[in-house]
Amino acid sequence: MINDIFIFDNVIHLYDMSPPNVRPDRVDAAPVVEQTLGEVKHLRWTPNELHDDPNFEWGRRWGVEDMYDLVFKQSQTDMAMAQAVPMFDWFTDWYAPVKTQHAMAAAYPDRVMFCGGVDPLYRGLNDALDQIDYQVEVLRARSLKFYNGHAKLGDCWRCDDEKVAYPLYERARKAGIKVIQFHKGNPHGLQNVEFLNPTDLQAPARDFPDMSFIVHHLALPYFDEMLSIASRFPNVYLSLAGYMALYRIAPRRVQHHFGRLLQLCGAEKILWGSEAALAGCPQPYLQAFLDMEIPQDLRVGYGYPQITMDDKRKILGENFAQLMGVDIEQKKRELAGKAPMQPSKMQPSKMIA
């Protein structure tokens, strides 16, 4: 909590880019890992001795205690959602495994929610549907994450495919899931970017009006399309998902984006997302966001509204809490006096993948 602002991080990932998880049968796997680690290194703000240490291995299998330290001890985050990344392209146990995300939520159930993930072309639709049941019923997933863009064209699918994608949403809804999430924009390596265009979310958002669709990374480079969709569809939300890392590089561009978001779709649709661990400790991004203003020349010339503390309060926690059914005042009372928490014993669970 910062002052009295409740911080609910929509997305943290316990990644596994460790050598044993890199697929030996894919010649593009190791270069992608190297490229990704190099890219995030330049994006990361990390005034942290351990993480600034050149010997610190970012390409590790992130564990529960590493992550708790990074997110809850080193930053003023109150709650977070640990999201699986069902990218099987280069990783045996996926980019961010189901196991480690679930372990995080199981270890800290009052602070962390588990978001599962499946892919209909990984081991087929039937397996993906079974996995939804398993992850929701046994692992207590509160949401599901989908990645429809992949390195090989044959592995890509569209989110509006009624034969491949709709059964996923139907099964998730049947299992009680109300919030589903999508990686859009932000292509990995040489992926075809068009599969990461968010326009294929319009039909499902229309056809599943009782479900909420969270789209990550502002779908960049498809910002205009994303903005149009989020401003027209009441059930489409935007996760910043590491976006604030750009503020140090291009503050005016970030101010433009926030100005347009507030002008056309409103603070109610935006969710805070740190993208820890690879983005580093959330604290510097939180502080930068709290300090950010829309400069006068942009307000005059583009009609952007000033970003208010009320907007920031909604974005940093209230919006996601509302979506996930968290009573913030009750949660504040529950967490009061518990920080810093001691790690609880890891819950044994029936693991998959």
Next chain:
Amino acid sequence: MTMLDRRRLASEIDRVSRVIRSHGGGIELVEATEGGIVTVRYTGMCAGCELRPVTTLQVVEPTLKTVPGVTAVKTLGMRISAEAEARIRQESAAYPLHIPRRKQAEQTARRVR
């Protein structure tokens, strides 16, 4: 403080929706506080439209502010800068909402399906 006339508010929201049906859209009530702060959202073709601020300041706000007890009108999912708002208000001042024309627009909306 004047009590908010909720029945009249609902009636005016219906009326103003008929007027802006010419745009293929409408408005609906999201919230009205005891203090008279009314929040509406745009529907249909108006949802997501970049020109919502103009319709809000020229049509929606002046109409809803005629309701006893309404102190402010907000629109969900849309906000512009104070500078842009001042520009629209200044330019709109010469063209106040014309009651006979509004009634004509309402009657037309009733006929169009």
